[in-house]
Amino acid sequence: MLVFEQSRTGRVNAAQSAKKDNMVNVIPDNLKRKTRPLLPEISEMQAVRHYTRLSQKNFSIDTHFYPLGSCTMKYNPRACNQLSMLPGLLNRHPATPDSSSQGFLACMYDLQEILKDVTGMYEVSLAPMAGAQGEFAGVAMIRAYHDAQNGGKGDPARTEILVPDAAHGTNPATATMCNFKVKEIPTNSDGDVDIDALKAAVGPQTAGIMLTNPSTLGVFERKIKEIAGIVHDAGGLLYYDGANLNAILGKVKPGDMGFDVIHMNLHKTFSTPHGGGGPGAGPVGVSKRLEPYLPVPMVVENGGEYHVVTEKSRPQSIGRLSAFMGNTGILLRAYIYARMLGSEGMQRVAEYATLNANYMLAVLQKSGFEIAYPNRRATHEFIVTLKKQAKDLGVNTMDFAKRLLDYGFHAPTTYFPLLVPECLLIEPTETETKQELDDFMQAMVAIQKEAESEPEIVKSAPHTLPVRRLDDVKAAKELDLTYKGE
Amino acid sequence: MPFIPHTEEEVKSMLEVIGVESIEDLFDEIPENLRSEGLTKVPEGLTEMEIGRIMRARADQDTYRLCFAGGGAYEHHVPAAVWEITTRGEFYSAYTPYQAEASQGTLQLLYEYQTMMASLTAMDVSNASLYDGASALAEAVLMAVRANRKSKSKRVLMPRTVNPAYRKVAYNIVHNQGIVLEELDYDVTSGTIDINSLPDEPGDFTALVIPQPNYFGSLEEVDALTDWAHQHKALVIAVVNPMSLAMLKPPGEWGNDSDITGADITCGEGQPLGIxxxxxxxxxxxxxxxxxxxxxxPGRIIGRTVDLDGKPGFSLTLQAREQHIRRSKATSNICTNQGLLVTAATIYMAIVGPYGLENTAAQSHNNTQLLMSELDKLNGVQRIFNSANFHEAVFKFDLPLSDVIRSLAAQGIVAGVRLEDDYPELGNCLMVCATETKSEDDIKGFAKTLATTLTRLQAAACPVQPKMA
Structure with a gap:
């Protein structure tokens, strides 16, 4: 039932807002609202019960194994939430003078330093509010860099951004937002970038390349140094999409691979909550030559005092990307997480995320599942392709995914990357136990048996959730985006 | 090992299954010369208790008593239940509802949110949120350029009464695509856009941005502005404070022209709603x-549909607009929304309801009027705009404002937002705000403290002048 269907005209939660008498109202009549908005009129308990019940219809990390590839659904430590919501931090107005904000600014500064170390980049800005905005900041900096060449006259020929065909959809979308043309680079059969195709594609029109390493195929791009050389020799810059940083945290630094600019997804690698689809945080790191262009605000330290710096003192900056300082509450959570892990803990993240992924790959392969890149070592994730099941049994990846829900597991990422047909991208993360992984793989085997003996049960799954498969065509054709009463 | 559950025995058996000797062997595809030498600036790990001690010390260091700053971020009471429910693990640690059947909680909540926002703004439809108010305005500008088929121009009129940070963000995000944001000045007496100063023949432009209340807290003549834009075949982008809409005419009803009333796109900052x-x-x-x-x-949109049995359910819809399908041709590169904050805002609106929201807005309005009348009594402080306002007002100080702000901060009061950095013509001007969280004593106490501070600073500023040699 919708919250609006529980509403009764005239029900008021007096505890939440006492009406005062004789209030002043200077709003001119022609600017006043005439009818009340249709917000629910329900009791506080009704609201609590309604939204508690809704929450129970969700799968989440706290309730289910959630091996969603490329999303790094690891445990979100509760301490990060509790400590980031201490009153002094939670109630701080963004206009509070720096002199009264030293505790908060110290956390931001420390986080910048930690991220510099982890990525091997020269400087970091925490400003971007999500991965896609970090990407935007990165590509905008590449544009700003080229525009500043030739003594400020710019390098207008550089109109193209190269993007491997395995990339996240945000990469080409971001390049377009920065007014670059996108040229796709194919991937070879081992999952590495096709070097010959890259060599043929670069030239004086190349502004840069956007790469994810490990790639979305779950393998480490072995020729990264060669790629960096090819792109740099052509005068282009290298952009690192930090989506898969969890796989190499503390083991390899993007700066050492030759990248000029990177973004991190703190909601993945640094375990801040995904919150049903946000908020994220997408700090960017750069090499020395891109440092002047970093987005603001940033925090600097001077004689033991911390200050916020803006466009005023950083005139070449690509500017601000949010009204204030970005998603600072998320940055605090990432900071607390980083401090609990410490330097050794961070390296263990990459180690155990990789161990879990390779263990699952080995077991699923032995159980008869086809691995997309069987000759490669898995990083923190890997791909199973169900093209045989789809062809021989008529049971496709979506059917497997939906049936997994019945077994109490969130489905892996489906049909991404687009290169591999009928794929499941599986990322277990380091925080899962062997037992949980084993249970998931037993479910995969059981579903395989079902697909062979009674495929209908798989094809019509899920059977045990609040709803069965939804009519997406109807949803898009007969748009019902707001409740209008029955 | 923090947050890693493996026992030694388990690790051994897992390595055996994989067929390698050690975890290190799993990194054998990474070229040796790329392997990091370790982290030098990351300190040793801490226990929860230890990091708790550090965070509490830092949080306590920053506490202030009273805050009269607004400027796009407003202190409102948030019912205890809002964040108790929002931080339930099932909301907090879920991801984007791609698997609809396993995400009906989040999806239904977002559908309810869309309904509430559409009703509050009197618009037809709402998306499931964007990053913040500033980036929402940038996305609205991009959207207007795509949507207005009657204009070939990439020119958008942007009044200076729009939050300056929003204007900067919009510029930073859209300028690479050749979109021009042309500033409209404001009337110095009213602090609002002067209708009479708008050109009769403005040339082709694709949209006009109208803030309500504007950045100074003043109320714009939204009806006349909306009609003027529509008469020139331009779209209207409304930038509004959702809390104010409990009292103010919603953007969907702006304008007196019976052919086309209402803003075309409405955006803004959702923070006042429980954040x-x-x-x-x-x-x-x-x-x-x-x-x-x-x-x-742009952004995610939730639709109501039915499942195989005809039972109502919710799913992400119109995904063909989005980056994961359209890639370089998507409406935006945006991927996430701000799910957790929208969860809080939805629960907030459900708990306070239409009366609670109205009372909160009305009390904020009332308290700001009281604050204004108290500050009007002080020497060396003048209100500079004469238009009606919602819950913010601008005052000019005779003494250097930075001294005043610093002195009040030392007494535990965040005095307000200084405007000089963004409006050079508004030197020594402070913008103040008193929401429903301020009692009459708070407001009168602030005025009294300010009076004392000004007297003290005045005395310090006029020492016996040293004689020139």
């Missing part, structure tokens, strides 16, 4: 529009 100040984020941006433009809207 803590939190140093400026995370907040959430909202966006609503006319039905005809829904396919041009």
């Amino acid at each position: 803590p100040l939190s140093s400026g984020g995370p907040y959430f941006g909202f966006m609503c529009c006319r039905q005809v433009y829904v396919r041009q809207m």
